Amino acid sequence: MVIKLVGNRRLGGSKGERKKAFEKNGGVLLEKLVAYCDGRPIPIRGFSYEELRRATNNYDQGCVLQVSQWYTWYKGSLDGRIVSIKKYAEDSTFSDFSFTDIAMSAKTSSHKNVLRLVGCCLETQLPTLVFEFAGNGFLSERVYQCNIHGYPREHPPMAWQIRLKIAREIAHAISYIHTAFSRPIIHRDIKPGNIFLDQHNVPKLADFSLSIPIPEGETHIEDKVHGSYGFLCPNYLATGRATEKTDVYSFGMLLLVLSTGQRSYVPQATTHEDSLVNYIRKCTISEIVDPAILAEEGGAGVEQQLQAVRELVLRCMDENPEMRPTMVDVTKELRRIERFMP
Structure with missing residues (x-):
């Protein structure tokens, strides 16, 4: 070497x-x-x-x-x-x-x-x-409706098609680290705060400090649990076993945040039941989606995209890891959803 x-x-x-x-x-x-x-x-x-x-x-x-x-x-x-x-x-x-x-x-x-x-x-x-350097800062500064103190966002809301493109390109990056090497790399900390945006809103996945490769011939690796609250896969949290589906779960939450502009958990949440994903399981997408998206012109086309994204989120965050899609399939599905251009 x-x-x-x-x-x-x-x-x-x-x-x-x-x-x-x-x-x-x-x-x-x-x-x-x-x-x-x-x-x-x-x-x-x-x-x-x-x-x-x-x-x-x-x-x-x-x-x-x-x-x-x-x-x-x-x-x-x-x-x-x-x-x-x-x-x-x-x-x-x-x-x-x-x-x-x-x-x-x-x-x-x-x-x-x-x-x-x-x-x-x-x-x-x-x-x-x-x-x-990525000139448009962190995705976390652009996507949430309110900052961590509850004040309304300072930046203009991101257009829905930009959010969808960001999701698809980050999905492609995660697919790359899962498949391009002899040992799949598990990122373990996929969240808006670890994604930069350049001046053209091209997303850049960052912070590989918690990443870990799966040994050749194995399907998982056991390790101390690392990650960010709200984005952690419950199965990984319970077992310490990291797999590619650990990242799929975290990406599902990222996709949900992009769609809703909400935090991944309810403020003062104390249990998993208070997580954002449980709200979307109970609500229709129109009840939880970022109002700025609904205010855009697009009509039925955007509604179709939002519904398809909701279904993909729920698949990515399925309680059974084996039922979650691979990131390769997630990337393909997001590309298909993008074609429903309003």
Whole structure:
């Protein structure tokens, strides 16, 4: 296997800790790449700590795109090019996730609907990742009717055909990671907050930190449960067994969120019975769909599409994983639904 880490590794003179971090992290990354990338040569550009510090104006708060428990996304400028920089919290608890993120992102970046890894910096306690920039931000900022505090959305509502296209393209990306490699990759955290939109609203699946490959010849892998509340497959939550159908369930919830603009759970929910999917099982699509979609011109054509999407959601989120479609079939069905153009 050929590992290329290209670029200047300026350590900032007396910063011996950065040199130690670089050497330690380089070894761990090599192990991850060997384990996950099937011996294929993967060039990964290396950036110095100083380069990324300058790119973000010393990680200025004005450059922050999103903050999570594990990491912060920054907007930065490198060599005259705008990039997204993912800086993990300096907590050793997240170490394995950060290296998995690099290895899996490098492996899957060739797909047009996966956020492309540009390179990384190994001079920090945990690696800092550099990705392409997607100008329209996160899907989570655009799709919900209200923010987490209950205030109405700031952005204009997304047109239904754009939402449908986003769903189909993300389905294709998930289908790709499930089928393009000798070991299917399970993403395990499919949700609007892990999807970027570029300036043309082309979606980019991101955050492979929780991803895990299924061993060759196996149909599942057992592991500690990881994911996001509201999008977690109940079977996986109960058994710790991750399969391709684990992602199918999460995608079903994503598709439901795109259709309704609602959160994946009812505020103050305490049980699975309070989840959004249980509401749609009891209601017609017209009762729960985002009113902005119903306000569009389209008539019967849009109604047909919405009903077909509702049926696909329920299939993806079937309580029996074996009854759920594959992501290949989901992609085909969404392409068919798109043809019902109003």
